Amino acid sequence: MNKLTKVGLTALAGSLVAGSVSAAELTASGSAAMTFTGGDEKSNQGNGWTMADSVTFSASGDVNDIGVTLSIELDGDAASEKTNSGTSYSSTTSMNVVDSHSISLDFGEAGSLTFAGHGGDGFLSANDDVMPTASEEPWDVVTGADTAVINGFSGNNMFTYKYSHESGLNLTLSYINASDAVTDVSYSDYGVTYTGMDGLTIGYGTGDVENVTNAKSTESTLFAKYAMGSITVGIQKNEKDLDSGTDTESTGIGISYQVNDDLTVSYGTNTIEKSGSDDQEAQAIGISYTMGSLGIALSMNTVDNINNSATNDRDAYQLGLSFAF
Secondary structure (H helix, E strand, O other): OOHHHHHHHHHHHHHHHHHHEOOOEEEEEEEEEEEEEEOOOOOOOOOOEEEEEEEEEEEEEEEOOEEEEEEEEEEHHHHEEEEEOOOOEEEEEOOOOEEEEEEEEEOHHHOEEEEEEEOOOOHHHHOOOOOOOOOOOOOOOOOOOOOOOOOOOOOOOEEEEEEEOOOOEEEEEEEEOOEOOOEOOOEEEEEEEEOOOOOEEEEEEEEEEOOOOOOOEEEEEEEEEEEEOOEEEEEEEEEEEEOOOOOEEEEEEEEEEEOOOOEEEEEEEEEEEEOOOOOEEEEEEEEEEEEOOEEEEEEEEEEEOHHHOOOOOEEEEEEEEEEEO
8 A cells, every 4th residue: 555545544534533433521420438337236247337438430422423421430349349149139359449330322312221341230120129218228237138139130241221201101121141150041121110290100120030040030020109299108019939939029118208408207118028937027217418418317227037037136227427529
């Protein structure tokens, strides 16, 4: 190739790139929190204090009229974090401080597609408990009470597609390709919500979980929330049907009251039922108060028959102080 032709093609390629890619917008946001958990006499909580910290960097721009966003979160908690195994939340240990990271493609009216290397959520995991609360869920805070929470499956390298129609109908589709390190059988779920009536949210989702071969379950959730001025009420029903084993059902009810722009209080219950076992019954009172970027939250939880065991009743509370910047 002669030098003149090579220079011409290089200039053409440069002009095509310049015309199809806009300058990226770089942003950073962060948060930090101190939390004290206590009151549970049956669990060793150490000194009770924990710290959370997170800084998220985002780069966004247009590529051939498609909005592209890269998001990377640096999180000290990534060294020891809670993960959703498909059957419960568990702790993992890693020296990697890069936590959630994803690439999102915005197709405008055609919806958006997100590929999450880590930290992705399907419809079921994102909506395992959407009842109104000022602080934590009833099954949280108390050790072991989250074991039987019905939450679908989430894992690394997840695709999530979302579409919203002007009528208020919203669709979510999620997919994880099969991998021995994540899920033995490919996972998918879908969900729809309706928000077309002022104050009302209705949702339904379902998916098949088989992260261990021949241990398949079909999980689903159905929920409704309604906001009337300062009061929000909700009810949610989750089911987990196993091909072989004991099925599980849970029912959550919640109510929250926004006292003013800064103060919110709530009360919620959650019951997990397993055939032939005592029902796990959880309840929580939550209080939250915000002052600009400073937040204070208190959750007081009581759980009877933890993990459907009649001899395991516990109380615990959690007080948190958070900062956003």
